Amino acid sequence: MRESAAERHDRLLGLVRERGSARVSDLATLLGVSTVTARRDVEELAGRGLLDRVHGSVSWPRDAAGPADGAAPGPAGGGPVLGMLAPSSTYYFAEVIRGAHEAAARAGARLVLRISDYRPQEDQARTEGLLSAGAEGLLVAPGWQDPGDPAAFGDWIASLPAPTVLLERRPAAGSPLDGLDRVCSDHAYGVLLAVRHLVRLGHGAPLLMARADSPTAVAVRSGYAEALAVLGLRAPQDVIDSVPSELFPDAFEQAVRALREAVLTGVATAALVHNDVDAIQVVQRLAELGVRVPDDLALIAYDDEVAALADTPLTAVAPPKREVGRHATELLVERLGQGAGAPRRHLTLLPQLRVRGSCGARNHP
Incomplete structure (x- = not known):
């Protein structure tokens, strides 16, 4: 099974956390990836404030949590x-x-x-x-x-x-x-916001395309059923099961084609997709298959991590992380x-x- 970018980022952060600092070229070797990939990962993590980057090296932020292994003194002020x-x-x-x-x-x-x-x-x-x-x-x-x-x-x-x-x-x-x-x-409230917004725009009950691999995903699924009940709606069809495209490309393609079929047959004109990385990839693949967002399908993503960066910026539910x-x-x-x-x-x-x-x-x- 191919490692996802998120898993690789966690390994990278773990290596820097253990060492305090490391050269990008050394990280590439330890991670088993190209220097270009390691540099791109470092830039993304530094942009999030999770690493400090200086002259080809990275270090654990000086004001962040220290190494997790081994006892360490408390803060200078004697706090917990x-x-x-x-x-x-x-x-x-x-x-x-x-x-x-x-x-x-x-x-x-x-x-x-x-x-x-x-x-x-x-x-x-x-x-x-x-x-x-x-x-x-x-x-x-x-x-x-x-x-x-x-x-x-x-x-x-x-x-x-x-x-x-x-x-x-x-x-x-x-x-x-x-x-x-x-x-x-x-998350149930977040799903209700999305479903109600789409209904107010004139759509019927939206489809849900969602993962099932985290507590958030499970909460989105249960929240979808609750939102439909609150608004007196019925799901246009069963939830479309989604998976990470980089790990399960065939299953992801099957999910996108199921969504495309629902649009082309008039089953639904709107969808909620968890999560927004998946949503961006769904929009890209749908366009290749002749379905355009928002012209043919109104779409809302869940998580709002990268939704605003899509070619067509995605409306998204943003949990207060x-x-x-x-x-x-x-x-x-x-x-x-x-x-x-x-x-x-x-x-x-x-x-x-x-x-x-x-x-x-x-x-x-």
Whole structure:
């Protein structure tokens, strides 16, 4: 299976984090890619503020979280050390991490980061490593992907010996994890914004084309059913299952052709696509197959990571990723100051709809 760009970015960040700094040519060798590819990756990650780049070398940002391995002294001001477990340091979670780091810096705390690479079976060991590195409180976004992962790889979180805040994870109601502090985006609300916007533009119920490989994807799918029920609509057909095109090109082509068929047969004139990397590729392939966005199909993407960069900028639902990281860190710092007796909190933040050209409307109604 070919490695995705996001997986390669995480490996690159891990190498720089371990070494403190590295030459781009050395990173290319270690990653097994060309120097051109490594340089392009470095430029993208530096543009996101995840790396510092100087004269052919890169280094871990001086104001960012330090190496995750080994105990380290706390901040100069004596503030707490906060541990953060994230499934990725790129795409969606790059902004979550950025928000957490900014909030930690404002609080005089030090943030220590570990990445799980969406391997939930390794989450517990990585989190224990954060505690060994001196973390006094924990921000935890488990690397769950499948619906059964919370039950299979989640019980340990409720028994952690330090104050813990869940990030962008909504465990089953009544489960041990449901009693923890958490900060989440309300993806059902985000989907409702998208569906309602398309309906107001005169479309019937939009199709959903979505992945099923992350908690966000699962929430988008369930939110789609809820949105249709709220608006008194019926799905024009079953959800079109999407997959990463670079990993499963044949299955991705099949999904695009299913969407094209729905457009050509009049089943639907609008679609919501999760995520926006997939959405950009869907729009490109549809154009090659004779279906134009927004002329033949109004389209809204979900995530708003790169949606604005498409040839036709994509209208997109934007979860408040940076604010999730910021509020979760502020809640954790507050929890450390209050002690165990303070009431727990579930904070839900609302996504926004950013209207661009792909649904044929320039202004939010």
